[in-house]
Amino acid sequence: MTALPRFDPRPVMAGVHARLLDVLASLTPEDWRRPTVARRWCVKDVAAHLLDGQLRRLAVQRDAWFSGGPEPGEPLVAFLNRLNATWVEASARLSPDLVRGLLAWTGRELEAALSALDLAAPAAFPVAWAGETTSTTRFDLARDLTEHWIHQQQIRLAVGAPPLFEARLLHPVMDTLLRALPHAYRDVASEPGTTLRVELTGAAPRAWCLTREADRWTLRLGEGSAQSTVALDPETAWLLLSKALSRDEALARVRPVGERALAMPLLETVAVMA
Numbered sequence: 001m002t003a004l005p006r007f008d009p010r011p012v013m014a015g016v017h018a019r020l021l022d023v024l025a026s027l028t029p030e031d032w033r034r035p036t037v038a039r040r041w042c043v044k045d046v047a048a049h050l051l052d053g054q055l056r057r058l059a060v061q062r063d064a065w066f067s068g069g070p071e072p073g074e075p076l077v078a079f080l081n082r083l084n085a086t087w088v089e090a091s092a093r094l095s096p097d098l099v100r101g102l103l104a105w106t107g108r109e110l111e112a113a114l115s116a117l118d119l120a121a122p123a124a125f126p127v128a129w130a131g132e133t134t135s136t137t138r139f140d141l142a143r144d145l146t147e148h149w150i151h152q153q154q155i156r157l158a159v160g161a162p163p164l165f166e167a168r169l170l171h172p173v174m175d176t177l178l179r180a181l182p183h184a185y186r187d188v189a190s191e192p193g194t195t196l197r198v199e200l201t202g203a204a205p206r207a208w209c210l211t212r213e214a215d216r217w218t219l220r221l222g223e224g225s226a227q228s229t230v231a232l233d234p235e236t237a238w239l240l241l242s243k244a245l246s247r248d249e250a251l252a253r254v255r256p257v258g259e260r261a262l263a264m265p266l267l268e269t270v271a272v273m274a
Contacts, residue, residue: 001209001221008119016164024099024100032047036154044091077273142172142176150242165202165204167206178219179271180271181217182210193211195224196210196229196263199229230263230267236254
């Protein structure tokens, strides 16, 4: 087993964004209205939400413009849900062509703005689902990559387009999403050395081991002996980690091998702010 690889998220983000523009260009008027697994959002709503995220990142990282945070006593997730809902409601006035055209522009602007960032510098916002109170810019951008990849998967699933499961995109996304596991297992008491192995199946297989050390859980890349093993196909993995599957729905797709109790927190892990 080895430490998780450190990678530059920016080229992967650019590749995922290019694929988004391609799939949006292929949609019919009916496709834009199709429902998605993102609850009340249709395909156009998801695309508009991606536009919102890119505009907000440009405002913060290019223009140093912070528009405020939660109201006093408002939980962070409730605040983010409110921001997302108000934007999607307002974007109903935008045509699909406008949404795609604006995404093409924000993609170019973001690629230029992000190229100047120091990946080791502190990020403006921590990756809360990983339990961090401060995060590096590298991890913050990797988190942004996973969000854009997941939302594009929602669009592709809704319209029947091929998923983005090639290794060069899938592996960095999954390496990032599974960094939620040490935080998700923080209250799971086990003997040091206890290990959960997570296996990604399909055309781009990969494996990770979550191991209990003296005072924390540590995630590493690679095979290893384990008390429990969970094999996930790529679709189940992203649906599970984005809260689109309940634990019971996940259990209908997944059969843990070994100690079942050790695998159960994985089936309730969420690597998005939801």
